[in-house]
Amino acid sequence: MSVDVSVLQPIYRDLYDLLGETELLKVFEYYRGAQVTFPVHLYQRTLVSQAIAQREMLASDCQALARHYGYSERWIRNQVRKENRPQ
Known part of the structure; x- marks a missing residue:
């Protein structure tokens, strides 16, 4: 019997409209x-x-990564700075 x-x-x-009956x-x-x-x-902050x-x-990668991952370019740049800091 169908939905x-x-x-x-x-x-x-x-969900029915987006995915269809089987996936719903x-x-x-x-x-x-x-x-x-x-x-x-969509992406987990710590994993990004x-x-x-x-x-x-x-x-130039920061802008592309920001678009791809859905985070701000500023946040991406801060992550890059954190990683480039001498430890």
Whole structure:
């Protein structure tokens, strides 16, 4: 039996529109009854900082990385400075 879209809860209707019926049912079964909050950033701050630490950085990279990871260019530059400090 297929999903009756006309009576779905609003969030499930949104997921149905975004993902389709099969994926909606997977999400429903997996998270059923749980309250889920999505972070503002897709990428985890500490892991982004570690990834930046492992790169050779150019000034132009900061802007591109800021766009890619969704953090401010200022924050990216601060992470680069922290890693370049003598310890």
